[in-house]
Amino acid sequence: MATFISVPLKKSSDVDLVKPLSKYVTSTYPAGDEQAEYIRAVEELNKLRRNALGRPLDKHESSLEILLRYYDQLCAVEPKFPFSENQLCLTFTWKDAFDKGSLFGGSVKLALASLGYEKTCVLFNAAALASQIASEQNLENDEGLKNAAKYYQLASGAFGHIKDTVLSALNREPTMDIAPETAGTLSVIMLAQAQEVFFLKATTDRMKDAVIAKLSNQAAEFYGDAFKQCQYKDNLPKYFYFQEVLPVLAAKHCIMQANAELHQSVLAKQKKRFGEEIARLQHAAELVKTVTSRYDEYVSVKDLTDKINRALAAAKKDNDFIYHDRVPEVKDLEPIGKAALVKAAAVAPPLSQKFSDVFEKMVPMAVQQSMSVYGQRKSETVNRLVGTMREATNLCNGVLASLNLPAALEDLSGDSVPQSIVEKARSVVRQGGLQSIERLIRDLPELLTRNREILDEALKMLDDEEATDNELRAKFNQRWNRTPSGDLYKPLRSEGGNFRNLLDKAVQADQVVKDRYDAHCDMIALLCKPESELSAALPSANPAKTLQGSEVVGVMRSQLARLDEAKREREALESDIKAVTFDMSAAFLAALAKDGAIDEEHLSLGQLDQQYGEFNRRVQASLRQQEELLGQIQTSHQEFSGLKQSDTEANQREEVLKKLASAHDSYMEISNNLREGTKFYNDLTEILLKFQNKCCDIVFARKTERDELLKELQQSIAREPSAPNFNVPAYQSQTPGPAGGPTPAPRTIFNQAPPQTLQQTQPPARPPPPVLTPQTAPAAGTPADNPPPVAPPSAAQGPPYPAYQGYPQYFQMPMGYNPYAYGQYNVPYVPYQAVPGQAGYPGAPPAAQGYPGYAQRPSQQPSQQQNYYPQQ
Numbered sequence: 115m116a117t118f119i120s121v122p123l124k125k126s127s128d129v130d131l132v133k134p135l136s137k138y139v140t141s142t143y144p145a146g147d148e149q150a151e152y153i154r155a156v157e158e159l160n161k162l163r164r165n166a167l168g169r170p171l172d173k174h175e176s177s178l179e180i181l182l183r184y185y186d187q188l189c190a191v192e193p194k195f196p197f198s199e200n201q202l203c204l205t206f207t208w209k210d211a212f213d214k215g216s217l218f219g220g221s222v223k224l225a226l227a228s229l230g231y232e233k234t235c236v237l238f239n240a241a242a243l244a245s246q247i248a249s250e251q252n253l254e255n256d257e258g259l260k261n262a263a264k265y266y267q268l269a270s271g272a273f274g275h276i277k278d279t280v281l282s283a284l285n286r287e288p289t290m291d292i293a294p295e296t297a298g299t300l301s302v303i304m305l306a307q308a309q310e311v312f313f314l315k316a317t318t319d320r321m322k323d324a325v326i327a328k329l330s331n332q333a334a335e336f337y338g339d340a341f342k343q344c345q346y347k348d349n350l351p352k353y354f355y356f357q358e359v360l361p362v363l364a365a366k367h368c369i370m371q372a373n374a375e376l377h378q379s380v381l382a383k384q385k386k387r388f389g390e391e392i393a394r395l396q397h398a399a400e401l402v403k404t405v406t407s408r409y410d411e412y413v414s415v416k417d418l419t420d421k422i423n424r425a426l427a428a429a430k431k432d433n434d435f436i437y438h439d440r441v442p443e444v445k446d447l448e449p450i451g452k453a454a455l456v457k458a459a460a461v462a463p464p465l466s467q468k469f470s471d472v473f474e475k476m477v478p479m480a481v482q483q484s485m486s487v488y489g490q491r492k493s494e495t496v497n498r499l500v501g502t503m504r505e506a507t508n509l510c511n512g513v514l515a516s517l518n519l520p521a522a523l524e525d526l527s528g529d530s531v532p533q534s535i536v537e538k539a540r541s542v543v544r545q546g547g548l549q550s551i552e553r554l555i556r557d558l559p560e561l562l563t564r565n566r567e568i569l570d571e572a573l574k575m576l577d578d579e580e581a582t583d584n585e586l587r588a589k590f591n592q593r594w595n596r597t598p599s600g601d602l603y604k605p606l607r608s609e610g611g612n613f614r615n616l617l618d619k620a621v622q623a624d625q626v627v628k629d630r631y632d633a634h635c636d637m638i639a640l641l642c643k644p645e646s647e648l649s650a651a652l653p654s655a656n657p658a659k660t661l662q663g664s665e666v667v668g669v670m671r672s673q674l675a676r677l678d679e680a681k682r683e684r685e686a687l688e689s690d691i692k693a694v695t696f697d698m699s700a701a702f703l704a705a706l707a708k709d710g711a712i713d714e715e716h717l718s719l720g721q722l723d724q725q726y727g728e729f730n731r732r733v734q735a736s737l738r739q740q741e742e743l744l745g746q747i748q749t750s751h752q753e754f755s756g757l758k759q760s761d762t763e764a765n766q767r768e769e770v771l772k773k774l775a776s777a778h779d780s781y782m783e784i785s786n787n788l789r790e791g792t793k794f795y796n797d798l799t800e801i802l803l804k805f806q807n808k809c810c811d812i813v814f815a816r817k818t819e820r821d822e823l824l825k826e827l828q829q830s831i832a833r834e835p836s837a838p839n840f841n842v843p844a845y846q847s848q849t850p851g852p853a854g855g856p857t858p859a860p861r862t863i864f865n866q867a868p869p870q871t872l873q874q875t876q877p878p879a880r881p882p883p884p885v886l887t888p889q890t891a892p893a894a895g896t897p898a899d900n901p902p903p904v905a906p907p908s909a910a911q912g913p914p915y916p917a918y919q920g921y922p923q924y925f926q927m928p929m930g931y932n933p934y935a936y937g938q939y940n941v942p943y944v945p946y947q948a949v950p951g952q953a954g955y956p957g958a959p960p961a962a963q964g965y966p967g968y969a970q971r972p973s974q975q976p977s978q979q980q981n982y983y984p985q986q
Contacts, residue, residue: 117366117413118249118262118307119359121242121269121300124235124291126167127207127225131160134811138195138202141804148475155472162187166236173246178265181240182466188233189463190471193478197229199602201808203815206232207822211242211291212355222289225822227815230283234276237461238292241272245304248311259315263456266308271459273301286595299343301458303363306336308456310370327377328453334370335452337363365409369418372401374450376422379429388429389439390447395426397444481702484714488698491718495726499691499733503684506737508783510677513744515775517751518768520674523667531649535771538778539641539648545785547642551631554788558624561795565617565802572806573610576603579813586820593827596819606809613802620794627787630780637777653766670750677743684736691729696721 135156143149166184171177196202207225224231248265252258277297280288290296313329341363344356375398382390402419433439463469477485514520521532546553580599587594631638640651698721705712 117362118310119303119362120246120249122211122355123171123239123242124211125209126235128168129163129204129206131163131204132156134202134204135159135195137807137811141807152473152476155476158472159187159191167239171243173243173250175247178240178243178247179466179468181236181243182464183469185233185236185240186464186466186469187472188229188236191473192229192233193480194473194476194482196479199227199597199815200605200812203227203812204229204232205815205819205822206235208235208289210289211238213290223826224289225819225826226284226286227819228284230279231288234280234283234288234292237272238276238297240465241269241276241300241304244269244272248307253311253314256315256318259311259318263308263311263315266304266311267456268459270301270304270308270456271461273297273304274458275461277301295343299340302336302340302343303359305456305458306333306340306363306366309333309336309454310366312455313370313373323377323380324451325453327374327381328451329455330370330377331374331450332452332454334367334374337367337370341367361409361412365405365413365415368401368405369413369415372398372405372415372418372422375401376418376425378450379425383429387439388433388437389441392426392429392433392439392441393444393447395422395429396441397447398422399426477699477703478706480706480712481699484702484712484718485699487714488718488721491722495722496691496694499726499729500688503688503733503736506740507681507684508779510681510740510744511779512776513748514674514677515772515779517748518772518775519670519747519751521771521775522751522754522768523670523674531645531652532771535641535648535774536645538775539643539645542638542641542778542781545781548635548639551638551781551784551788554785554792555628555631558788558791558795561792561799562617562621562624565795565798568799568802568806569610569613569617572802572809573607575809575813576606576610579816583816583820586824590827593830594823596823599816602812602816606805606812609805613798613805616798620791623787624791627784627791631784634777634780634784637773638781641774641777641781652770666750666753670747670754673743673747673750677740677747680736680739680743684733687729687732687736691726694725694729696725 136153139149139152139156143152162180162184166180171181197204205225205227206229207223208231210222210224213222244265248262248269251262251265253262274297276292277294280292280294280297309329310333313326313333316326316329341360344360344363375394379391379394379398382388382394399419399422402415402422405413405415406419433441520534576599580603583594583599587598640648643651698718701717701721702712702714705717
């Protein structure tokens with residue numbers, strides 16, 4: 115009776131995990147020990163997949179451990195890599211476990227760029243292997259029973275998990291083996307078998323009959339549910355696997371119910387209910403009789419049948435001679451209780467006992483994304499503070515340049531170059547002067563063109579692949595059931611659009627810098643000249659030596675010194691702000707472990723306020739101090755201007771000095787802007803190359819998926835019938851039956867009636883050939899030894915072919931006659947008959963030689979020989 119159902123494993127195609135995952139690691143993490151460790155972990159993951167799926171697995175616990183470890187590793191690595199169709203695209207191909215395919219079409223398979231699909235299929239294989247291991251256990255000892263129950267419950271839980279999660283994991287229609295209805299049915303089957311193992315354990319331990327009856331009745335209910343699910347799911351019976359499983363489930367349902375009735379009858383006998391005992395035993399006998407008549411080739415119940423029949427005979431004998439108790443109807447019997455001792459094992463990774471995450475040090479993607487957003491928030495905070503201080507410095511320099519300070523205080527003699535202008539000229543020369551600016555300006559268009567070409571090439575790849583996808587979708591219509599490229603590429607196109615807008619804004623910013631350079635080019639060139647030429651270029655003015663000892667000059671110099679000190683403090687403050695670092699990964703990991711999610715905004719803003727709050731207050735204090743000093747300097751400058759002699763030459767000189775000071779400030783700002791622009795384009799080149807690689811990877815994955823889908827469509831087209839169905843004539847679908855009667859229809863698992871036993875009969879012995887007497891006299895001129903033709907014997911039984919006239923003076927062959935099949939059918943010999951007016955055979959035929967191509971008669975005694983040809 116111990117016939118248990120196991121599930122076949124799915125087969126997967128090879129997938130190279132090393133190349134795409136290593137590429138992601140090298141592009142995401144900086145070179146060093148950490149990157150090398152992650153690449154080794156990727157190689158370990160690829161090796162683990164080959165061990166789990168790349169070779170046949172033995173029906174042993176060690177093989178199951180390998181599968182479970184790979185499943186656990188997939189669960190651990192899923193949150194740490196951006197597996198998706200438009201990011202890290204890995205296409206996994208799996209064949210249907212139950213569909214064996216056809217000669218021309220091949221097996222049904224599905225290729226998806228989804229790690230959830232890989233996890234589902236690996237879990238299916240783990241459940242299938244667990245069912246196979248359980249079916250191989252020795253149920254004669256406690257250890258085998260314990261292992262079988264454990265593995266069946268594990269398989270039931272795994273199939274149940276697939277039923278609940280497969281649709282959300284795939285986001286499309288799965289193959290039938292992992293469909294929710296199939297997985298649910300397999301889960302119930304495994305649970306029923308686990309319950310049966312507990313029944314066998316209770317029987318072996320000779321537990322109370324009441325307990326055994328409840329266990330058996332519960333197993334019968336499980337088997338009945340599984341049978342109903344197989345029978346009423348339209349898609350399941352088409353598989354040969356379920357055609358073989360269905361009769362086993364029906365037989366097991368009857369057997370478990372019969373066992374329940376048998377053990378419940380013992381309880382009835384103990385309670386002196388002899389009529390109930392007989393009724394239950396009769397019901398049990400009917401159940402095993404049904405199994406014997408319908409499912410004997412699947413399950414043997416001989417021992418159970420003998421046991422029930424012996425108990426029934428003894429009960430009837432005792433009741434007929436002693437108790438005379440009324441035997442109730444089965445429907446009037448009290449229902450037998452149920453006791454479920456099994457439940458589907460929960461799937462909660464890690465399932466493997468020896469699992470260790472090879473990517474343990476890699477933070478999950480949720481933490482990586484939170485770190486990325488935190489980095490952006492930090493950059494925005496730093497840029498805001500630094501930008502505020504730089505704007506204040508530029509404002510200060512502009513105000514001082516407009517007041518010609520400090521040059522006005524240094525140019526009291528009116529015939530020499532102010533020291534501040536000399537220092538500014540030296541600063542410009544040290545930084546390269548005009549040549550440095552012009553070189554940077556010439557490099558910008560080349561950098562811009564390079565970035566545009568990279569971006570255009572990346573988007574062109576997406577356009578070409580999308581055009582091909584649209585053409586195939588228009589050609590195959592609904593059969594082209596993969597995600598449209600237009601929908602899949604939306605995030606990439608949005609990212610590419612952002613890059614293009616960024617380049618357009620950069621072009622505008624470059625033009626602003628160039629215009630500013632053109633406006634100050636002449637003054638910058640003057641600053642680059644030697645001091646003698648610079649002094650000659652300045653207009654001379656009347657001396658103002660009377661102001662050298664003035665109080666207002668001392669006040670202004672003191673104010674300018676305080677202002678310079680404030681600017682130096684801001685430069686130091688800017689360096690301090692840029693130097694602030696804080697690792698938020700620990701905080702994000704703690705939040706993820708505690709709550710299962712990360713409130714990035716709350717955590718990031720709190721940390722940024724803690725780190726940069728004090729810096730923000732210092733920046734605001736510096737701005738207020740500068741504002742006060744500028745106000746005081748402007749007031750003092752008004753007083754200074756009133757005391758200073760004013761004439762045309764002095765005004766011209768002051769104006770030139772203002773332009774030189776402004777040119778120095780503009781040079782410094784333009785130089786910084788150009789260096790930042792160059793760095794921006796170079797950094798953007800790296801980002802665009804990563805974007806291009808991302809587009810290239812997803813296009814390559816889509817092409818691979820397209821080729822797989824095209825191959826699958828070709829196979830499905832090859833499996834389709836080439837012409838519509840048509841009605842076959844009745845006589846063509848009827849075959850003549852043997853003499854013993856019509857051949858009964860072959861028994862299938864869906865027959866409800868007992869099958870007929872075919873009687874193999876031997877064909878009767880061949881009778882001697884008949885002696886045919888001529889019916890008409892020979893015509894005149896016909897040789898006497900050439901008898902006239904006779905009518906052919908009646909044709910053998912066969913289909914009513916139409917009769918044809920044939921050639922004149924030639925008789926037709928008997929219908930159904932096959933000269934090559936002589937001896938297989940009861941067809942009489944037909945002797946040669948001459949045709950009137952046709953000469954006979956010129957002589958006796960050679961011994962043992964008839965017409966060429968005709969089967970010869972077996973040799974006979976001369977006295978029994980029937981002549982085929984007229985003898986001369």
